[in-house]
Amino acid sequence: MARPVEENKNVIQSYMLTAARYDFSVYEKRILYRLVELAQAELQGKDFVEWIGMKVETNLFGDKDITMPVRCILANEEDKNYVLAKKAFKAMSSRTIEQTKGNVWYLDHMLERVRVNLGTGVAKFRVSPNVWNIVLDFTKGYRKYELKTTMQFKSVYSMRFYELLSGQTNPLKYSIEEFRKMFSLEKKFKAVADIERYVLEVAQKELDESSPYSFSWERQEVSSRGRNGKKVVGYTFYPKYIQKNKDPQLEKKELQAKVGNIAGAYGMLDRAVSDYLLYNLNMTKEEINANKALFLTAQQTLPNLVEHLADLRERAVRSGKGTGWIINGLKGKLKEIKDLEEL
Structure with missing residues (x-):
């Protein structure tokens, strides 16, 4: 079944999700982007566009029962990787999100009751009220980004940087420890050179090529007795806006x-x-x-x-x-x- 041509749009994501610590795959991130899109549509009082096959229904307990064709988390018409998409739904059903309200600590699965019809390629799942409320929690700020741009990134690090940098004008500073935790790199890249090669350079290249927001970066260094006499203790990221990568139609509306x-x-x-x-x-x-x-x-x-x-x-x-x-x-x-x- 051919994918309908979707109109690009700006979506608003809670900064709680933007700055959260997690280790999602590219396909898991796309599921999250779709949840943000659906939550925003509901918040605006819109009947969601069923021509692309997505639907949100609320039961008596406030749970959101969501219908979503698997193709909605594929990058484009050339992306046929339904195996990775199904794997992403499985992983998201195992992931949890926690929050504390007053004296109560809540722990909820990101997705519940996942069902995928292998014949029609349609996924159905449930999202708890607590998870839905976190998606809509803007009390600590938000980030606005182009949905179509996020869905086409190949690197999950590009996705994370795009969320952090979209609309940002001031530099972002992170210690090595903070950066590792936010991007869940503690067990992946022990050497600073590997972080720069496989995370920073990869994300910067992809953002420069296809995103209206990218970055340059500088090391935060201190004197050390090591081989180079310097030790990297953090990074400063300088946002940059790339006009040619902006969706012209979306820009006109904005x-x-x-x-x-x-x-x-x-x-x-x-x-x-x-x-x-x-x-x-x-x-x-x-x-x-x-x-x-x-x-x-x-x-x-x-x-x-x-x-x-x-x-x-x-x-x-x-x-x-x-x-x-x-x-x-x-x-x-x-x-x-x-x-x-x-x-």
Whole structure:
């Protein structure tokens, strides 16, 4: 049965899931992505799109009975690996998730009562109210990402980095111990060189090729008596936005929802400038309008305004400064040019 063509969409994932410690396979992660998608649709009061065969029903006890064709966790039409997909459903039924509410500690299986019809390729399973609530728990923040992009990654490390970096503007710092725990690497890669080769470099390459969000990274080192005189104690990851990898249709919808008509309140800005302000500096319509005169003047004065903004952003990130520092830096640059012209 051919897979229906799905429209790409942004989904919102609880930061509790984004930063959780687990060791899922790529196919298990895709099941989790579908749960996030279904939970968000229900939260928005939508009747889920049954044309792709997924459905959520709530029983009297609050359990969610879910119908999901196995093809929904395959990467694309070329992915025929139903064996790994079935293995993922089996693994997810054995995995548990825990939380504490008041004086009660809860332990629930991620999936329960898994059934897969080998003839139709349709999976049915149950999710407990506690697991469903964790999927929808945004009290500690959230991450927004493109569903279609996540479903096509080949590396689970790419998936994890994409979730962590999507929409992120500030550097992320982890000690070696924290990073190993979050990515469940304690028993996989003992040597730092192996972490860099099989985790960081693999994820960075795949994100650079197909994701709107990627990263560069630096070692955190201390002096050591070892062979190189240095010991790696952690990493700093610098997010970077890659415009060419953004889904253009999804970007158009997002832009319309965020700032209305691009030819409106600040339509005199070049598209490259407005894109950079929106997506790299994550400025709102109100913030852009409040500084509209500054940006228009800078655009007329600096032929390569985006490069100047990128330089200011990089310096701000490394200094732990925010958007206000960048705006003041731009004002300072324009004043410097004006002073030179008056000499």
